[in-house]
Amino acid sequence: xxxPSPPAPTVRVAVLGCGAVGAALVAHLQSRADTLAVQxxxxxxxxxxxxxxLSRARPAHVEKDLLTDDAASLVVDPSVDIVIELIGGLxxxxxxxxxxxxxxxxxxxxxxxxxxxxxxxxxRALAHxxxxxxxxxxxxxxxxxxxxxxxxxxxxxxxxxxxxIVNGTxxxxxxKMADDGTEYAEVLxxxxxxxxxxxxxxxxxxxxDAAAKTAILAGVAMGYDxxxxxxxxxxxxxxxxxxxxxxxxxxxxxxxxAVVERIGEDEISARVHPAMVPKSHxxxxxxxxxxxxxIEGDWAGELMLYGQGAGGQPTASAVxxxxxxxxxxxxxxxxxxxxxxxxxxxxxxxxxxxxxYLTIDVEDRPGVLGLVSTVFGQHNVSIRSMEQIEQxxxxxxxxxxxxxxAAREGDMNETIDALxxxxxxxxxxxxxxxxxxEEE
Ligand SMILES: NC(=O)c1ccc[n+]([C@@H]2O[C@H](COP(=O)([O-])OP(=O)(O)OC[C@H]3O[C@@H](n4cnc5c(N)ncnc54)[C@H](OP(=O)(O)O)[C@@H]3O)[C@@H](O)[C@H]2O)c1
Numbered sequence: 001x002x003x004p005s006p007p008a009p010t011v012r013v014a015v016l017g018c019g020a021v022g023a024a025l026v027a028h029l030q031s032r033a034d035t036l037a038v039q040x041x042x043x044x045x046x047x048x049x050x051x052x053x054l055s056r057a058r059p060a061h062v063e064k065d066l067l068t069d070d071a072a073s074l075v076v077d078p079s080v081d082i083v084i085e086l087i088g089g090l091x092x093x094x095x096x097x098x099x100x101x102x103x104x105x106x107x108x109x110x111x112x113x114x115x116x117x118x119x120x121x122x123x124r125a126l127a128h129x130x131x132x133x134x135x136x137x138x139x140x141x142x143x144x145x146x147x148x149x150x151x152x153x154x155x156x157x158x159x160x161x162x163x164x165i166v167n168g169t170x171x172x173x174x175x176k177m178a179d180d181g182t183e184y185a186e187v188l189x190x191x192x193x194x195x196x197x198x199x200x201x202x203x204x205x206x207x208x209d210a211a212a213k214t215a216i217l218a219g220v221a222m223g224y225d226x227x228x229x230x231x232x233x234x235x236x237x238x239x240x241x242x243x244x245x246x247x248x249x250x251x252x253x254x255x256x257x258a259v260v261e262r263i264g265e266d267e268i269s270a271r272v273h274p275a276m277v278p279k280s281h282x283x284x285x286x287x288x289x290x291x292x293x294x295i296e297g298d299w300a301g302e303l304m305l306y307g308q309g310a311g312g313q314p315t316a317s318a319v320x321x322x323x324x325x326x327x328x329x330x331x332x333x334x335x336x337x338x339x340x341x342x343x344x345x346x347x348x349x350x351x352x353x354x355x356x357y358l359t360i361d362v363e364d365r366p367g368v369l370g371l372v373s374t375v376f377g378q379h380n381v382s383i384r385s386m387e388q389i390e391q392x393x394x395x396x397x398x399x400x401x402x403x404x405x406a407a408r409e410g411d412m413n414e415t416i417d418a419l420x421x422x423x424x425x426x427x428x429x430x431x432x433x434x435x436x437x438e439e440e
Contacts, residue, residue: 008037011327012047014074016096017086018062020312021110022049025086025319027061040327048074075100082326084319085109094119101126101134106326110138110315116212116228133335135322140213141166141291143314144307150220151337157297161261162221166213168289168309169197169204170236170256175287178244178253184237196289206235207256207272214258218270221260223342226270232349234273243359243430246401252276253284254432263347270346275435276357350410357403359429360419364398368424372400375422379415381407397426403434
């Protein structure tokens with residue numbers, strides 16, 4: 001007679017935060033409990049759900065008895081095996097994760113802001129030192145399986161460059177500006193009405209959110225400890241429909257790119273900026289609030305991961321994947337692989353090379369073009385083409401649009417400053433890098 005198999009062990013999880021992601025995760029854990037037991041090898045039980053305000057109304061599926069406003073006690077409760085941090089921000093999330101790791105409990109988090117800070121670097125080191133999982137698939141590009149792909153599937157690969165559209169709000173705005181010829185402010189208002197942009201959109205439109213994700217990617221893809229403030233960043237607020245139209249005429253699409261790339265053997269560049277991407281490039285077809293990450297490796301060549309970068313359910317899906325990993329690892333007394341840390345430095349942004357698109361509004365009189373061209377030449381920036389366009393609102397002025405050959409960023413910045421200082425130049429408009437023309 002065959003013996004009945006022993007009952008699956010139980011793993012108890014503390015869920016910290018019950019907002020968009022936390023509430024979706026709780027629903028997922030409840031509705032798929034049997035499947036999750038098969039997948040993870042344990043029955044996953046919710047030990048408690050920590051929130052800030054116990055009086056706030058919660059979705060019906062969140063049992064009142066599970067709620068607590070004492071996250072610190074829940075984390076160190078001896079019956080809790082795994083901690084899932086979905087509060088966000090630096091504190092108290094940082095202290096709660098530290099307490100969990102110090103008591104040997106694996107942590108799953110979606111907190112990009114914390115992970116891309118110096119405390120995030122310290123927490124990763126602590127987890128490594130203690131031999132405990134700190135997993136964060138959901139922190140970059142929501143539902144897209146990116147961290148695990150870089151950390152595990154591509155672990156034998158020398159990654160040359162990771163380039164992504166990692167902010168859905170800005171991608172939505174740029175897509176609609178291109179589709180409808182609408183100006184930035186009008187599309188931003190529409191995105192806010194649709195719930196795709198925050199009331200205060202600064203973190204998205206100025207590139208802070210993308211910079212945090214870029215810092216995390218630098219660690220996962222290249223093994224460098226980078227924090228958000230290390231990442232040079234430009235947002236999309238200066239981009240007008242005229243720039244997008246010009247890009248379209250030359251078969252480019254304007255995208256906000258997060259870029260991490262190797263420069264030589266022991267330097268990397270990590271940066272966020274808008275760029276004109278050729279329409280033929282796979283990233284150019286990523287529309288609306290979707291995210292995508294394009295990876296280039298020495299042997300694997302080019303590959304792209306695409307999907308929903310935000311939202312309660314997509315993000316909770318990535319958290320679930322990490323939770324199942326952490327559960328299996330706990331049962332198997334092991335941890336997920338972590339990228340080997342590399343000693344190295346960030347390449348100075350001023351030395352990066354790119355072709356540029358630049359617009360300036362100048363006095364419409366003889367001699368001005370000569371003055372302007374001289375400024376480019378004095379700073380080693382070579383003009384590839386120049387076009388003058390008529391704008392009804394520009395009385396007595398002309399708008400000049402330049403495309404340059406590849407130039408050093410430092411030289412380009414000096415050119416812009418020198419142009420702005422000319423009496424004949426009334427306004428320096430958008431400056432956008434042209435992707436793919438770095439090396440000529
Ligand atoms: N939403 C997304 O699309 C998305 C995508 C990717 C990553 N993420 C990341 O996922 C995390 C959670 O995001 P979210 O959108 O779910 O945030 P959220 O909707 O603002 O929810 C935050 C939750 O944390 C709770 N909280 C705040 N302070 C607390 C404290 N001191 N102790 C215990 N609980 C506390 C809040 O409690 P109350 O409910 O009582 O206020 C709330 O339930 C963040 O790190 C975010 O960056 C989110």
